[in-house]
Amino acid sequence: MIRIGAVSYLNTKPLICGLRERLSGIGKLSLNLPSRLAQDLAAGRLDVALIPSVEYFRATGYSIVSNAVIGCRGPVWSVRLLSRVPIQQIKRLALDEGSRTSAAMVRVLLSEMHGLSPETIPLAIDQTPETVDADAILVIGDRAMHPEHGVYEEIWDLGDRWCRWTELPFVFAMWVARPGVDTTGLAEILQASRDEGLRSLETIASREAATHGLTNEDLHRYFVENLHFHLGPGERAGLQAFQEKATALGLVDTPKSTL
Template sequence: MDKLRIGAVSYLNTKPLVYGIQQRLPGAEVVFDLPSRLADQLHAGQLDVALIPSVEYFRHADDYEIVSDACIACRGPVWSVRLLSRVPVPEIKTLALDEGSRTSAALVQVLLKQQYGLTPELHPLPIDASPDTLSTDAVLLIGDRAMHPTTGLYQEIWDLGDRWCSWSKLPFVFAMWIGRRGVDHRELADALQHCRDAGMEHLQQLATEHAGTHGLTVSDCFAYLSRYLHFTLGDEERQGLELYRSEATKLGLIAS
């Protein structure tokens, strides 16, 4: 394990998955970065395993394998992935996509196409840019900044987890631990599942430690980690992944 390079994410929603990871894997190099950047590093061979957007697994399925049943998913509203629209959603013509995650970028396009037949013109939203300064009709936000949108600017706000689950009747998986084929991941899989299980046992501690830095009360932070998120990749989650892959492929969003 001393040469293993692991890419992890520093978002609030990943805290239960990386609980004690440095202690559990003392010989591994653990790098924290944005999900999209980790995906690029994994594809470039700079990492052996990473917590990356689910869509990236499908884009490079011949090279990758799912390492663990620890994941970031939802079975209803997720709170931290939102579509903010200045116009009624059926009137959206331009859409800015948060560059932090590629799974959510494909998800919002699938939902807009399925529910309203929309294919909006796409624009980037850089990580350090304020969504309130954009001229697009709508913007996709993920992560911590999606949890506190500016009030008064938007006519409609979609929680994409809620929209997906209501439409598909299946959970949605945002990110998974993915490894490069040809590496023995069995020991790592046990370690990652242990981290997840330990994190689930310490949700109150995590909420207390991280609420303030994310602009949340402790009770709201605990609710987010315990009620809005789901951290196990089960049979229904895999069915949701397959439906997502199918719909995204139809829109040409899976090709690498």
């Protein structure tokens, strides 16, 4: 039985639509935070996982197994930098422990756009942004969608900042297999689930919206306007640019030659 891990956030719902049923008899699906999925894949506790793209850059022998991804081509809404001071004055940055790609992404953008290299501290999964002692806080996922109003000097949507700065899409996570795993037929299964999810966005939105404090219309718009679920040439170019920029900052040690 192939062990597959997926992200437990809202943005993953279209990718895993009907996936448990499609894996019946051949695999088992579990849900977790992006950073923990990367740890479990590296430790051999998972065979395939939807991991942060930066972890694909850092690993040896990993392979992308599907063109189903979580990405954006503009504002993403669920990845934000909340700054209590003007951006140029950020000296201490709290990074959401749930993410590794977004943590690298915000450091790249702050460095390239403003020449900043702030001290970083963790923001625990169960810690609210308001309680952390930092000039700015990176938050991801559901809690990034409703920042407290009137508290912050500036709020960045990191998808928007990346796409305007680089003129390229961004890929947050992708299905990756560790070395030696037989993934025959898995790409078709993962892509079929993604395609079913995209046909069922209204149903998914009506099922998930209220529990996350969103209207059905807000969540449907998030899926349709803020997220992109296909790995195409533009996304590969965005991944290449991200890898090069992260490597230049020392966030990735051994860049891959191809993506």
